[in-house]
Amino acid sequence: TAKKMGGNKVVVFSEQLRKANIKRPQLEARLRKAIENELLEVYYQPKMNVKEGTIFGVEALLRWTDDELGVVSPEIFIPIAEETELIQPIWEFVMKTACSQVSIWNRNRPIPLSVGVNFSARQFQEPRKMVTMIEEILANNELRPDCFEIEITESILLNNSREIVQSLRTLKSLGISISIDDFGTGYSSLSYLKDLPIDCLKIDKSFIQNIEEDYENSEIPEAIINLGRSLKLKVIAEGVEKEYQKEFLLSRDCCLMQGYLFSRPLNKSDFEEYLRKQKEAE
Ligand code: C2E
Ligand code: MG
Ligand code: MG
Ligand code: MG
Numbered sequence: 001t002a003k004k005m006g007g008n009k010v011v012v013f014s015e016q017l018r019k020a021n022i023k024r025p026q027l028e029a030r031l032r033k034a035i036e037n038e039l040l041e042v043y044y045q046p047k048m049n050v051k052e053g054t055i056f057g058v059e060a061l062l063r064w065t066d067d068e069l070g071v072v073s074p075e076i077f078i079p080i081a082e083e084t085e086l087i088q089p090i091w092e093f094v095m096k097t098a099c100s101q102v103s104i105w106n107r108n109r110p111i112p113l114s115v116g117v118n119f120s121a122r123q124f125q126e127p128r129k130m131v132t133m134i135e136e137i138l139a140n141n142e143l144r145p146d147c148f149e150i151e152i153t154e155s156i157l158l159n160n161s162r163e164i165v166q167s168l169r170t171l172k173s174l175g176i177s178i179s180i181d182d183f184g185t186g187y188s189s190l191s192y193l194k195d196l197p198i199d200c201l202k203i204d205k206s207f208i209q210n211i212e213e214d215y216e217n218s219e220i221p222e223a224i225i226n227l228g229r230s231l232k233l234k235v236i237a238e239g240v241e242k243e244y245q246k247e248f249l250l251s252r253d254c255c256l257m258q259g260y261l262f263s264r265p266l267n268k269s270d271f272e273e274y275l276r277k278q279k280e281a282e
Contacts, residue, residue, distance in 0.1 A: 020069050028084060030066055031077050035089050040064050042097045043265035046274065047116070047236060050246060051255035055278060057114035057149065059258065060098035061265045062090065078120070087122045092133070094118075099141040099148070101268060105275065106147065116149040116179065121156050127167030135174065145175035149200075152178065154186025157196065165196065172197035179236075184224055193231055201228050205239020208259070213244045225254045 022030075034040055040062055047057040064072045081087040098115050106112040123130050138145055150171065156164070157180075168178060179200040180193075184207055192198075203224050210217040221237065228235035237249050240259030249257060266274055 022069065024080070027072075027077070028080055028086075030069070031064070031080060031086060034064055034066065035086065035093070039066070040090065040093060041267060042094055042101070043267055044098075044101075044271040045258060045265040046263050046271075047114075047256065047258050048262050049255055050250060050257050053282070054111075055113065055275070056111075056256075057116060058098075058102065058271070059116040059151070059265075060094055060118070062094055063265075063267075082120050082122055087120050091117075091120065091123055095134070095137050096141075099137050099143045102147070103141045103143040105272075106143075112144065112147050114147045114149050114177070115143070116151050118151045118181065119156070121159070124156055124159075124164050124167070127163050131167050131170050134171070134176070146177070149177040149179055151181040151202065153181050154183070154188040154192075157192045158186075158188050168197055172199075184220060190227075193227075193233070198233060200234040200236060202258075203235065203237045205259070208237050208239045208245055208249075209241065211242075211245045211248055213242075215244075215248050218248055221249070221254075222252055225249075225252050 041064075043061045043063050044058040045061060046055045047059060048054070049056050062074050062078070064074070064077055066072055078087070078090075081090050094117055098117055102113055102115040134148070137143075138148055172178065177199040178197060179202050180198055181202050182204040183201040185204045201224060203221050207220045207224070211221060212218075225235050234256060235254055236256035236258060237245075237254060238258045240246055240249070240257045240261045242261065245259075246257060246261060249255070263274055
């Protein structure tokens with residue numbers, strides 16, 4: 001119903017806040033405390049190659065559990081963090097935690113996992129500093145740059161300043177992959193796909209969830225798959241929940257997928273359990 005009312009984020013935001021009777025400044029203060037007290041946790045959602053039946057990577061997704069509010073969705077607190085300076089320590093925390101964790105997991109894997117981290121526009125305000133920090137974190141954790149992926153939305157590319165483009169090229173030259181998240185929902189022109197060093201399109205989950213049992217409403221995902229193929233980009237579908245959505249994607253030769261059908265985002269120990277089970281199944 002939230003969707004039907006348009007702009008679901010706002011609805012989710014006010015519902016949870018109304019129930020808790022909490023106002024935005026209080027929420028911001030709580031978030032600040034949560035960062036100081038290390039109450040944020042990184043969850044991991046597997047990225048599957050469904051054709052091969054393997055996990056090739058993970059996406060790092062942040063979780064915040066507040067004493068009183070319970071689990072607060074990142075859809076609520078990330079926008080607040082982005083409006084304040086809080087997104088910088090949050091980003092550093094996610095980077096360090098996810099890179100060191102995946103590097104540890106990779107010690108036991110013949111083929112290493114790649115780790116995707118979501119980047120906000122703020123990170124690109126000082127692109128050179130950002131690139132230096134990424135290099136440092138990868139080196140400190142002995143994570144290969146080709147096992148690291150940044151997920152950005154089209155909106156970041158709207159402001160395609162020379163400095164941002166340059167920093168993307170630098171990242172690419174280091175071997176880091178760049179994915180466009182929520183692809184198809186932004187407002188930017190498509191020309192950047194040819195001009196920028198993009199590796200992968202992530203089809204927004206709203207398009208995947210619209211696909212029906214008889215493959216009705218599959219035109220947009222199909223068009224994105226074809227666009228990706230023409231431009232020689234990887235394409236991954238996010239939000240795959242139903243068997244028939246998976247079958248549709250496979251029938252169009254799109255075998256990279258992410259979604260509840262395979263696994264929800266899991267905390268460290270649950271993800272380790274998931275990896276163990278996956279190994280047994282192979
Ligand atoms: P996103 O990067 O597009 O992440 C995908 C979202 O879809 C995640 O929501 C994930 O839990 C959810 N999802 C995955 N599979 C399914 C599915 O099959 N069905 C449904 N209904 N949902 C699925 P989540 O974790 O609530 O994160 C929401 C957004 O918050 C993310 O969208 C991302 O934009 C932002 N976010 C999360 N963690 C971070 C972070 O560390 N840094 C930044 N800057 N943003 C983050
Ligand atoms: Mg993402
Ligand atoms: Mg997305
Ligand atoms: Mg999103």
